[in-house]
Amino acid sequence: MPGKSDGLLVGLSMGTTKITMIVAERDPRYPDGVHIIGFGNAPSRGIKKGVIISLRDAQQSVVKAYQDAQSITGISARRLRDTIVAFNAMDVRSVLTHGMVTLGGLDSKPVETSELERAIGIARGKVALRNDTYPLHMIPVRYAIDDNLVEEPLNMSGSRLDIDMQTVSVPVTHVKNVRTCVEKAGLRVKGLILKPLASSLGSVFQEEMSAGCISICIGGGTTGIVLYEGGRASHIMSIPIGGDHITNDLATVLQISLYEAERLKRRVFDPAYSDDMLMRGGVDLNVASDVITARLEELFNDYVREALSEYNLQLFPGGIILSGGVSFIPGLDRMLSEILRMPVRQVNEPVYSMPPGLDNPAYVSSAGILRYISSIERDPYLFMKADEQFKSQINNNDLEAEQENNNIVNENNNNQLENLPPEEEDYPEDDDEYYDDENPRGSFGDFMRELGERFKNLF
Secondary structure (H helix, E strand, O other): OOOOOEEEEEEEEEOOOOOEEEEEEEEEOOOOEEEEEEEEEEEEEEEOOOOEEEEEHHHHHHHHHHHHHHHHOOOOOOHOOEEEEEEOOOOOOOEEEEEEEOOOOOOOEEOOOHHHHHHHHHHOOOOOOOOOEEEEEEEEEEEOOOOEOOOEEOOOOOOOEEEEEEEEEEHHHHHHHHHHHHOOOOOEEEEEEEEEHHHHHHHOOOOHHOOOOOEEEEEOOOEEEEEOOOOOEEEEEEEEHHHHHHHHHHHHHOOHHHHHHHHHHHHHHHOOOHHHHHHHHHOOOOHHHHHHHHHHHHHHHHHHHHOOOOOOOOHHOOOOEOOOOHOOOHHHHHHHHHOOOOEEOOOOOOOOOOOOOOOOOOHHEEEEEEEHHHHHHOOOOOOOOOOOOOOOOOOOHHHHHHHHHHHHHHHHHHHHHHOOOOOOOOOHHHOOOOOOOOOOOOOOOOHHHHHHHHHHOOO
């Protein structure tokens, strides 16, 4: 079972600012429940904008999180080895394809597993990808029986089954580097999940998914967007802008080091520091406010709104669910709501009860990995690997061409990972100082309340 070893559920979240290993076990009180028994945390090195740039440094960070999880849980390293890994990637692409099968001619009949897999196989066979991309997820976004939408087609009767399926692909080099990094740290990769998807699963309630909503998670190096329609993820995107850009902007404008800029950003967001204290420390609040506002306005106006421009936002009555470390900024929900003209819910804590220190929106991806494992245990067709082979045999002659093409695509995808030339372990070093933009924060001081009012009056 993916991510499940000796009764344990283990996930590894690889971010720009931190690496987190989460360890849980089944909670028998709930059919879909998990009980988190420990975690490991380490500063993230060698990762910039969500992508590994130094394999050696990233590996050391994974090792530290791995060792931290062993120390906190008291569980042996062997039992924690098998893990599901959440990671970011640039150039995330989603392709929607269609599959259709007849069920029994003129007479309706219940949908069987073999017929569902035939429809999935046809949709999968129509996916055409570039040679340098790897299909990471296959997600059925719509089922219909005799043109009527259904949530779960198995055992429902009809004469025709249709499926619309989203295939999410990422650069194959990103996948290879993540696997190499994690395995050299002593772990075994039992599955991979794109971090925006993990973050959405860790922050969005099922009712919001069913109504239709948009998950936006702003982390240290990237902003992930996932659209939900009818309870299923219909599109996944990643924007290479996050909280570290605020730090860089403060350093540039105020002419201070990145370390000092990160300290300033933390103090500005920390309720222990009042406006008077910051000003006595030489902080120009007006300049700092303008810098933060400008960067967030750019993110929401020029990137998020542009990414969503091709969608009818009225089809997402569940609104926007905002999470990630940067979502702590007060007034951010009002700003985003004004720009997109949609209701916004700021996440206070992940969907699962998390240990102290992880019970905030900066750790939604860790909770999302656990929910991902539970989801695929309950429904193996909810999130599928593109190279997954089904047990049932396809005997319908009408599908022969599609299935042959599908096998070729899968073989090429596997060969991409196996035949890439070996890469050097040392990549260009990241000159940025370490910053942990996703540290937990509570309520904010007078300055941030004033900043929230400025957000409100921007538009």
